Amino acid sequence: MDGHGEHEAEDGSSPAASLARLTFPHGRAERLRHVRVLPRREAVTAAWPDWAHPVVRDGYAAEGVAAPWAHQRAAADLAHAGTHVVLATGTASGKSMGYLLPALTTLLDARTSRGTRGASTLYVAPTKALASDQLAAVQRLGTGVRAVTHDGDSPPELRDWTRDHAEYVLTNPDMLHHSLLPAHQRWPAFWRGLRFVVVDECHHYRGVFGAHVAQVLRRVRRIAAHHGSEPTFVLASATAAEPADTARRLTGLEVTPVTEDASPRGSVTLGMWQPPLTSHQGENGAPVRRAAGSEAADLLTDLVVDGVRTLAFVRSRRGAEQVARTAREHLADVDPALPARVSSYRGGYLPEERREIERALRSGELLGLAATNALELGIDVAGLDAVLVVGFPGTRAALWQQVGRAGRARQDSLGLLVARDDPLDTYLVAHPEALLDAPVEQTVFDPDNPYVLAPHLCAAAADHPLTDADLGLFGPTAPVLLDQLLATGLLRRRPAGYFWTDRRRASDLADLRSSGGSPVQLVEAGSGRVIGTVDAARAHGEAHEGAVYVHLGETWLVESLDLDEHVAVLRRADPPYSTSAREVTDIRIVEEQRGVDWGGCRLAFGTVDVSHQVVAYLRRREPGGEVIGEQGLDLPVRSLRTAAVWWTVPSSVLADLEGSGVDVGDLPGAAHAAEHCSIGLLPLFATCDRWDIGGVSTVVHPDTGRLTVFVHDGHPGGAGFAERGFEAAPDWLRATRATIADCECAEGCPSCVQSPKCGNQNNPLDKHAALLLLDALLRHAPPPAAGEPTGPARAVPSTTASRPPG
Numbered sequence: 025m026d027g028h029g030e031h032e033a034e035d036g037s038s039p040a041a042s043l044a045r046l047t048f049p050h051g052r053a054e055r056l057r058h059v060r061v062l063p064r065r066e067a068v069t070a071a072w073p074d075w076a077h078p079v080v081r082d083g084y085a086a087e088g089v090a091a092p093w094a095h096q097r098a099a100a101d102l103a104h105a106g107t108h109v110v111l112a113t114g115t116a117s118g119k120s121m122g123y124l125l126p127a128l129t130t131l132l133d134a135r136t137s138r139g140t141r142g143a144s145t146l147y148v149a150p151t152k153a154l155a156s157d158q159l160a161a162v163q164r165l166g167t168g169v170r171a172v173t174h175d176g177d178s179p180p181e182l183r184d185w186t187r188d189h190a191e192y193v194l195t196n197p198d199m200l201h202h203s204l205l206p207a208h209q210r211w212p213a214f215w216r217g218l219r220f221v222v223v224d225e226c227h228h229y230r231g232v233f234g235a236h237v238a239q240v241l242r243r244v245r246r247i248a249a250h251h252g253s254e255p256t257f258v259l260a261s262a263t264a265a266e267p268a269d270t271a272r273r274l275t276g277l278e279v280t281p282v283t284e285d286a287s288p289r290g291s292v293t294l295g296m297w298q299p300p301l302t303s304h305q306g307e308n309g310a311p312v313r314r315a316a317g318s319e320a321a322d323l324l325t326d327l328v329v330d331g332v333r334t335l336a337f338v339r340s341r342r343g344a345e346q347v348a349r350t351a352r353e354h355l356a357d358v359d360p361a362l363p364a365r366v367s368s369y370r371g372g373y374l375p376e377e378r379r380e381i382e383r384a385l386r387s388g389e390l391l392g393l394a395a396t397n398a399l400e401l402g403i404d405v406a407g408l409d410a411v412l413v414v415g416f417p418g419t420r421a422a423l424w425q426q427v428g429r430a431g432r433a434r435q436d437s438l439g440l441l442v443a444r445d446d447p448l449d450t451y452l453v454a455h456p457e458a459l460l461d462a463p464v465e466q467t468v469f470d471p472d473n474p475y476v477l478a479p480h481l482c483a484a485a486a487d488h489p490l491t492d493a494d495l496g497l498f499g500p501t502a503p504v505l506l507d508q509l510l511a512t513g514l515l516r517r518r519p520a521g522y523f524w525t526d527r528r529r530a531s532d533l534a535d536l537r538s539s540g541g542s543p544v545q546l547v548e549a550g551s552g553r554v555i556g557t558v559d560a561a562r563a564h565g566e567a568h569e570g571a572v573y574v575h576l577g578e579t580w581l582v583e584s585l586d587l588d589e590h591v592a593v594l595r596r597a598d599p600p601y602s603t604s605a606r607e608v609t610d611i612r613i614v615e616e617q618r619g620v621d622w623g624g625c626r627l628a629f630g631t632v633d634v635s636h637q638v639v640a641y642l643r644r645r646e647p648g649g650e651v652i653g654e655q656g657l658d659l660p661v662r663s664l665r666t667a668a669v670w671w672t673v674p675s676s677v678l679a680d681l682e683g684s685g686v687d688v689g690d691l692p693g694a695a696h697a698a699e700h701c702s703i704g705l706l707p708l709f710a711t712c713d714r715w716d717i718g719g720v721s722t723v724v725h726p727d728t729g730r731l732t733v734f735v736h737d738g739h740p741g742g743a744g745f746a747e748r749g750f751e752a753a754p755d756w757l758r759a760t761r762a763t764i765a766d767c768e769c770a771e772g773c774p775s776c777v778q779s780p781k782c783g784n785q786n787n788p789l790d791k792h793a794a795l796l797l798l799d800a801l802l803r804h805a806p807p808p809a810a811g812e813p814t815g816p817a818r819a820v821p822s823t824t825a826s827r828p829p830g
């Protein structure tokens with residue numbers, strides 16, 4: 025391990041010492057599959073710019089900031105000069121100074137002689153939590169700039185004050201879309217004085233959400249121009265590939281990138297940890313690994329016992345609850361004072377619950393926290409020593425950002441990726457170079473998605489009537505969509521432009537977070553108390569009648585789900601089982617837009633119609649997960665027109681396979697297994713989550729007449745993921761093949777071809793036939809792209825030093 029750069033924390037722990045203790049118990053050492061140490065980095069500082077307001081400089085000096093780092097100065101100079109800039113440097117690299125220095129300086133310089141507002145700044149964060157954290161950071165500087173958060177929680181009297189007096193307004197895209205833009209006429213002075221728009225954590229805007237935010241930002245530009253201002257955009261992003269390109273697609277403006285990170289950093293020790301195989305058998309007798317959550321609960325326990333302040337990122341809300349609960353149970357056996365120092369944190373908690381947990385984490389009262397990515401973004405907690413990432417978070421950028429939550433006080437830090445039992449995580453622990461040496465991916469989203477753009481054209485017309493001159497702002501598909509909106513009567517042409525005349529609120533047409541409608545309220549039977557919410561899209565699968573639902577460590581049983589009223593009624597219960605929904609899916613091709621032949625096989629991309637229905641749920645014994653019962657459900661079909669990538673294999677090629685021992689009867693299992701594994705691997709090539717995409721496979725599809733495997737986007741109009749799959753298909757499908765070939769199971773398991781989301785209980789699946797089918801498909805595929813991860817598995821732990829990403 026890299027020797028220098030290790031330092032002893034106050035409690036005597038260092039990443040190396042922590043790792044040594046975690047691997048000490050019998051059987052633990054081989055779970056640590058790989059360790060990489062990113063060395064320390066020294067700071068490069070620059071002088072304060074002459075233009076910086078002394079009050080702002082003094083504020084930083086009081087915080088102990090003697091001078092800006094070179095990248096902060098570079099970004100601040102550009103923004104101050106009115107150049108749109110994206111600052112894409114690592115976590116804790118002080119990106120906020122890049123925009124605060126010019127913004128606060130401008131706000132103070134512009135004040136009237138009576139000290140009232142002369143200019144304004146909009147700060148846009150993807151979450152309310154990040155906005156409130158950033159408000160605290162602005163206030164700590166003590167500049168006297170009138171800063172305030174403006175979100176759904178803001179009381180009406182505060183909103184009035186914000187409109188009339190606030191100089192620095194921290195908000196989110198949803199609030200812009202539903203309130204600030206439609207109500208701009210009531211805020212003329214604020215818009216007229218708008219000098220900066222800060223878009224923080226902009227890599228977060230991906231997929232359909234990214235497309236929505238791109239349109240919201242175009243509307244901001246248009247309304248600002250209407251009031252006579254032309255704000256400078258400053259975007260901040262954790263390291264992402266091609267930041268200037270992402271920023272340009274997000275804002276529609278040319279944006280100058282600043283990417284050279286000049287901040288100092290302690291060393292980062294990143295370990296890759298694979299839970300062991302258990303003696304349990306899973307679905308269809310498959311070997312199963314210990315759940316990543318259970319393993320993480322053990323690691324969190326050990327770290328907390330050692331006084332190492334640790335954050336565990338868990339992908340699901342339920343998982344976060346379970347990790348915290350299990351760690352607390354373990355800790356109670358060690359010291360009765362310790363369980364209270366561990367908590368969970370996730371979306372669906374009430375705002376005051378979240379604020380209290382954030383405070384306790386900052387103060388050190390909490391030593392361990394199991395959180396979903398509701399906490400991921402930008403929350404500045406300086407004292408964290410270690411981060412457990414439970415399951416690959418979908419993108420390399422997100423992994424580095426989560427790991428970067430530790431070590432923010434420049435101490436050496438430890439990050440551990442705890443692999444889940446799924447194809448992607450298994451591929452990554454076997455091919456760490458795919459994670460550590462490949463460039464961070466570009467953020468995928470499609471601003472031209474008509475399903476996103478059309479409602480924003482309506483919303484823009486409601487903000488202020490649209491004119492032909494405005495259309496260029498909204499991209500090349502805007503004129504065509506405008507005609508459709510006129511034809512359907514949603515917009516009306518008048519001499520002064522295109523008007524929204526419908527009685528509904530236009531902003532209600534666009535669903536920024538793709539929640540699929542109003543969230544479902546979870547209500548306690550009898551008392552009527554609201555215990556939380558679940559997105560409409562998830563409600564069919566998670567809050568159906570009979571579902572077991574975990575909230576704040578408590579288990580609830582859903583008694584009824586009323587989709588019209590958006591209410592599920594729950595009762596506290598402790599059933600000895602969990603539940604999982606079964607869904608059936610059907611797919612039809614609407615149009616092939618692009619296609620290529622690989623030998624006789626064909627790879628295509630285009631538009632499809634997908635229909636889903638949750639038809640039943642399974643009860644699974646806990647622990648172990650074996651199925652103990654199935655219950656039918658009567659829920660409506662949900663339909664979706666979206667984008668898909670698909671590949672077909674003609675019967676002539678299938679006939680050849682028979683020669684290599686693949687029977688006709690094996691083909692459904694072959695296609696199904698290849699589909700599952702490829703869905704699992706797509707997040708490595710497109711910045712998506714496994715749950716953002718779906719798939720269907722059939723031996724003869726009515727639209728192609730051939731064996732066909734589809735992978736489709738999970739959102740109306742597509743999100744760009746399937747398209748990226750089409751573009752990266754040779755590498756993506758080769759990684760799929762490698763995952764199946766490398767897996768040590770005999771007949772298929774969750775690490776390769778089984779899917780937790782399968783509507784058919786993972787039946788049929790044939791891993792050997794899947795390999796041969798993929799070989800036949802890939803035989804005429806273009807050669808691998810240079811540097812793409814297809815190398816052999818590395819089975820032994822290895823230790824290397826390398827540069828940080830980006």
Ligand SMILES: Nc1ncnc2c1ncn2[C@@H]1O[C@H](COP(=O)(O)OP(=O)(O)OP(=O)(O)O)[C@@H](O)[C@H]1O
Binds near residue numbers: 096117119403404428
């Ligand atoms: N020039 C500087 N010198 C010393 N400390 C600094 C400097 N700039 C920022 N800091 C400190 O570094 C820490 C991180 O700053 P900040 O939160 O702005 O980083 P960030 O890049 O926005 O982080 P992230 O995106 O990871 O949330 C803060 O505690 C801040 O006070």
